[in-house]
Amino acid sequence: MGKEVRNMIYLDNAATTKTAPEVVEAMLPYFTECYGNPSTVYGLGSEAKKAVNQARRTIADAIGAKQEEIYFTAGGSEADNWALKAAAEAYSAKGKHIITTKIEHHAVLHTCQYLEKQGFEVTYLDVDGDGLVDIEALKAAIRPDTILISIMYANNEIGTIEPIAQIGAIAKEKGILFHTDAVQAFGQVPLNVDELNVDMLSASAHKLNGPKGIGMLYIRTGVKIRSFVHGGAQERSRRAGTENVPGIVGFGAAVKRAVAGLDEKIRKETILRDYLIERIEKEIPYCRLNGHRTKRLPGNVNFAFQFIEGESMLIMLDMKGICASSGSACTSGSLDPSHVLLAIGLKHEIAHGSLRLTLNEENTKEEMDFVVDELKKIVQRLREMSPLYEDFVRKQG
Numbered sequence: 242m243g244k245e246v247r248n249m250i251y252l253d254n255a256a257t258t259k260t261a262p263e264v265v266e267a268m269l270p271y272f273t274e275c276y277g278n279p280s281t282v283y284g285l286g287s288e289a290k291k292a293v294n295q296a297r298r299t300i301a302d303a304i305g306a307k308q309e310e311i312y313f314t315a316g317g318s319e320a321d322n323w324a325l326k327a328a329a330e331a332y333s334a335k336g337k338h339i340i341t342t343k344i345e346h347h348a349v350l351h352t353c354q355y356l357e358k359q360g361f362e363v364t365y366l367d368v369d370g371d372g373l374v375d376i377e378a379l380k381a382a383i384r385p386d387t388i389l390i391s392i393m394y395a396n397n398e399i400g401t402i403e404p405i406a407q408i409g410a411i412a413k414e415k416g417i418l419f420h421t422d423a424v425q426a427f428g429q430v431p432l433n434v435d436e437l438n439v440d441m442l443s444a445s446a447h448k449l450n451g452p453k454g455i456g457m458l459y460i461r462t463g464v465k466i467r468s469f470v471h472g473g474a475q476e477r478s479r480r481a482g483t484e485n486v487p488g489i490v491g492f493g494a495a496v497k498r499a500v501a502g503l504d505e506k507i508r509k510e511t512i513l514r515d516y517l518i519e520r521i522e523k524e525i526p527y528c529r530l531n532g533h534r535t536k537r538l539p540g541n542v543n544f545a546f547q548f549i550e551g552e553s554m555l556i557m558l559d560m561k562g563i564c565a566s567s568g569s570a571c572t573s574g575s576l577d578p579s580h581v582l583l584a585i586g587l588k589h590e591i592a593h594g595s596l597r598l599t600l601n602e603e604n605t606k607e608e609m610d611f612v613v614d615e616l617k618k619i620v621q622r623l624r625e626m627s628p629l630y631e632d633f634v635r636k637q638g
Contacts, residue, residue, distance in 0.1 A: 250608045253564045254448075254540060255397055255425060255599035260491070261450040267494035268452065271487040279484050280475065289486045296493025300457060303496050304442065305433040312458045312476045313489055317424035318348035320443035320458035321391075323469040323480075324420040325352045328389050328441070329361055331465040332418065336386025342366045342374055343584040345393055349422055350580075353391075366392075371533040372401035372585050380411060389418045394426040394437075398581040398597060399532030400541025402426070409438025418464065424448055424456075428499035429538055430507065440464050446488070450601075451495030455488030506602040510539035513600055513609055517542050520613045525620055531582060531595065540600035545587055548630035549594045549623040557619045563612055566597045590629070 251259070271292060277285030279293050294308070301308045314320045329339065341353055343365045353363045364382045368374055374392060390412050395402045405421055412419035420441040423432060427442075428449025434442060441464065445456040460466050460479075472481035499506075514537075518530060527547040546554070551567035558565050567579070578592035587595075598612070624630040 249562045249564060250604075250612060251564045252598040252600060252604070252612065253566050254601045255597065256566055257447045257453065258450045258601060260447075260452055261495065261498055263498060264451055264491045264494045268487040268491040271490050275486075279486060280473075289484075292490050293484055293486060296489045296496075299493040300444075300496050301459075303432075303500050304427070304459060305435055306459050307462065309477065310459055310462055312460060312479055313484065313492075314456045314458055314480065315454055315485075316447075316456040317346075317422065317443050317445035318456075319469075320445070320456050321346065321348040321420075321422050322352050323458055323466075324441045324443060324460075325349065325356065325389070325391060327467045327469055328418050328420070328464075329356050329359070331467050332388040333361075336384075336388045337361045338364070338384050338387040340364045340366065340379065340382050340387060340390045340392075342368060342392055344368055344372055344396055344398075344581045345391070346397055346422055346424070349391055349393070368401075368584055370586050371536075372396055372399050372531075372581070373533060373536070374403050374408070376404065376407060376411070379408060383411075383415055383417065387415070387417050389420065391420040391422070394421045394423040394432070394442075395430070395538050395541075396532065396581060397425045398579055399543045399585065400425075400537035400599075401532045402430070402536045402538065405437050405439070412440075413438045425538060428496065428503075429540065431503065434459060434461070441466075446492035446495055449495050449499045452488050452491040455485055455492045457492070502602070507539045509602050510600050510604075513604055513606065514540060514542055516606065517598065517600075517609045517613065520609070521616070524613065525617055528620075529587075529591070531585065531587070538599075542598040542600070544596050545582065545591045546594040546596065546620055547591055548627045548633065549620060551593055551595050553623055554594070554596055554616075554619055557622075558612075558615065561615045563615065566599075567595050 275288045277289045279286055279290035297311045298308045301311045339361055357363055366374055366378055392403055392408055394405050409419050418440045421439050422443045424443055424445045427444035440461045442459040447453040468479050470481045475481055521544055529545045531543040531545055578589050582592035582595055
């Protein structure tokens with residue numbers, strides 16, 4: 242097992258990232274030495290509170306927010322739930338219409354479905370073949386009773402980056418609350434809440450080399466958002482529960498690390514991403530790049546391969562020590578094709594043959610070469626076993 246892990250090529254960074262050594266180091270004292278409850282008045286608690294506030298400041302600075310606008314959560318899914326449910330409840334007297342897209346993460350889509358059962362109306366916008374929202378369609382969907390727009394910054398499967406600043410400007414002009422799920426983007430690309438015109442923004446530490454189980458929701462000052470967890474005065478009485486101090490400290494350390502190395506990370510990942518895309522397109526026939534070619538996250542590569550089934554491809558890649566995925570980690574147990582790939586117009590059978598490779602700054606060109614060399618063999622082998630491919634070849638001949 243140890244040997245396999247050492248030789249492993251990890252290309253599933255959109256699912257989770259390795260916690261950076263300096264992040265773990267920053268967290269350790271808050272498990273064993275500074276273990277006080279931040280709500281207590283004595284020195285041990287004060288030390289913990291100081292560490293929480295320092296992390297809050299670091300995260301706020303990273304997105305151009307005020308310290309008091311950052312609220313810690315248990316992760317991105319909770320932050321999305323809080324933004325949508327609490328905003329819907331707080332603004333329901335003004336209207337009951339919400340706008341989102343068909344390619345959102347399930348943390349947003351399933352929350353919207355829940356709100357529909359509570360009497361809210363939701364418009365799910367279509368996207369084009371690259372996964373981009375049509376600005377004119379968005380404008381046309383806005384109604385006098387629209388209270389909230391929630392559109393992700395970048396898609397977790399296909400990596401497409403949406404025109405968030407433009408959407409935010411429209412929402413601002415119309416006086417509509419605007420939330421963006423930035424879980425995949427925070428720590429990967431520069432973000433500024435004022436430039437983006439967002440009222441709420443969700444993020445999660447484990448996507449940027451921080452620990453799992455800690456996230457945040459940015460809530461702009463003046464936005465009427467109800468408490469999400471009741472029972473205590475933590476997070477300015479908006480989310481009860483003793484703070485996850487080691488997690489919060491780790492989140493702050495991960496953000497500090499991400500901000501300091503962001504330009505170099507983007508440069509390295511973009512070069513490797515484009516190299517990987519180029520080799521796959523040149524050397525593997527009957528494949529399709531999913532997502533926008535340039536308006537995409539630096540580390541995201543997503544392909545659909547005709548005539549094969551994605552799960553078999555993942556198992557065979559794993560046998561070669563390559564960790565990849567076919568879509569969102571949250572739906573990996575599902576046999577249904579990705580809702581994102583169907584929304585960009587792929588047929589069911591092609592969507593089933595999808596592969597997502599998501600990079601980090603530690604990946605190398607040699608690794609990319611190994612991955613493509615193995616992938617070529619795997620795709621060929623699976624196609625040789627496919628009656629659909631056999632039939633296709635026969636017709637071509």
